[in-house]
Amino acid sequence: MKHLFSTAIASLIALTAFAQKNDGTTKSLVNAEKEFAKSIAKNGDKESYIEYSSANTLVFRPNPVNAKTFYSAQEKGDNEVSWTPNLAKVSRSGDLGFTTGPYELGSSEKKYGQYLTIWKSENGKWKLAVDLGTTSNKPLAKVTPQFVEPKDHVAPKFMNxxxxxxxxxxxxxxxxxxxxxxxxxxxxxxxxxxxxxxxxxxxxxxxxxxxxxxxxxxxxxxxxxxxxxxxxxxxxxxxxxxxxxxxxxxxxxxxxxxxxxxxxxxxxxxxxxxxxxxxxxxxxx
Structure with a gap:
């Protein structure tokens, strides 16, 4: 049983790493965003934000605060939130990108807004760098998704x-x-x-x-x-x-x-x- 449990944990870690895998494309960033949304729907925001954040991630709640510090102090959070990116772009070097789009919060009395998330690459995985959301009425305008791939790829080099x-x-x-x-x-x-x-x-x-x-x-x-x-x-x-x-x-x-x-x-x-x-x-x- 102990062996099976260890194997299951190892598999879960591997799946999480794959879900966040960065290959330098906007597609990989959008996939990471979608997996992040699935994680919150399943596990709640506390566990998911801690998993997807780096040591320096900032979340605006509403003032900027370190994500791991903020969520470590929270009770297990709400999972009644959903969002859909409709604009995303990644740098030519594949180390920085952003996603933005509408979100919905709650089930019976829904609240609406727009979010912006900036992502950075860390050890080959996409990690949150900055996350914030603005409130709005229910969006009425239909927005055609724009997932902009880099025009070319510039291999990251060491910079002092x-x-x-x-x-x-x-x-x-x-x-x-x-x-x-x-x-x-x-x-x-x-x-x-x-x-x-x-x-x-x-x-x-x-x-x-x-x-x-x-x-x-x-x-x-x-x-x-x-x-x-x-x-x-x-x-x-x-x-x-x-x-x-x-x-x-x-x-x-x-x-x-x-x-x-x-x-x-x-x-x-x-x-x-x-x-x-x-x-x-x-x-x-």
């Missing part, structure tokens, strides 16, 4: 701390420039930093798709945004990166609110860095 820091500084400088322009040119400055097919996740709203619609949304309700960046990471392949921090939002209705934010950047053909996903969640103070 100086090179890693220099790469991150490029992203920090980009966001600092964005913040300066938001102060001097107003909310319309976002337009110069958004990809044409960018996505915005903002509480109380369905996912807003496309540069034009996002700028229109900002112009319609927000007068000022000030960004304070607290973290950054970048793919070795130098084509995807993300930042997170705190945004102070001044609405046109003479109201100020603080949000935690996560921005995903991608590198354009002209080597500029542009926003492909923006996600905001209310900050607790």
């Amino acid at each position: 701390e100086r090179e890693i820091k220099a790469g991150r500084e490029i992203i920090l400088t980009t966001e600092k420039t964005l913040n300066t322009l938001l102060k001097t040119h107003g909310i319309a400055a976002f337009g110069g930093f958004l990809t044409d097919n960018a996505r915005l996740l903002f509480p109380g709203n369905e996912a807003i798709e496309g540069k034009g619609k996002i700028v229109s949304f900002y112009n319609g309700m927000i007068s000022k945004i000030n960004l304070k960046t607290t973290g950054v990471d970048k793919a070795i392949g130098s084509d995807l990166a993300y930042t997170y921090g705190v945004a102070t939002v001044d609405y046109k209705a003479d109201l100020r609110e603080s949000f935690n934010y996560v921005f995903v950047y991608e590198k354009a053909a002209d080597s500029s860095w542009n926003l492909i996903v923006q996600a905001f969640v209310p900050a607790e103070r």
Whole structure:
């Protein structure tokens, strides 16, 4: 019996590793996301988040907190949550990617929202890096899934701390420039930093798709945004990166609110860095 139990545990570990296996494709990332969802449905969020998180994973609940620390202190959690990725992308180096889409919470009285999860490769497996969700009404718009495969593959190479820091500084400088322009040119400055097919996740709203619609949304309700960046990471392949921090939002209705934010950047053909996903969640103070 002891031998059978040990064999069963070994098989379970092997299946989990296979489910999270990263072969550098977006397909493997989407598969890892789906297996993560199945794990939560079966085992609850506590066990699943601990399994799929690394030592440095951040979850926004609503402020950023270490995932393993947060879930280790929780009782066995809710498994009445489901979600479906409808946008995913992986870096050329296969070490960083993201998924986003709608989620549902609860069974009798459902709650809805949009989520963003950033994934990093660790020992050949996909692990959560950042996870957050925004609330919304039941999504009505149908979104065609976009699972974007890397245009080619750049084999990861060893990078020393100086090179890693220099790469991150490029992203920090980009966001600092964005913040300066938001102060001097107003909310319309976002337009110069958004990809044409960018996505915005903002509480109380369905996912807003496309540069034009996002700028229109900002112009319609927000007068000022000030960004304070607290973290950054970048793919070795130098084509995807993300930042997170705190945004102070001044609405046109003479109201100020603080949000935690996560921005995903991608590198354009002209080597500029542009926003492909923006996600905001209310900050607790």
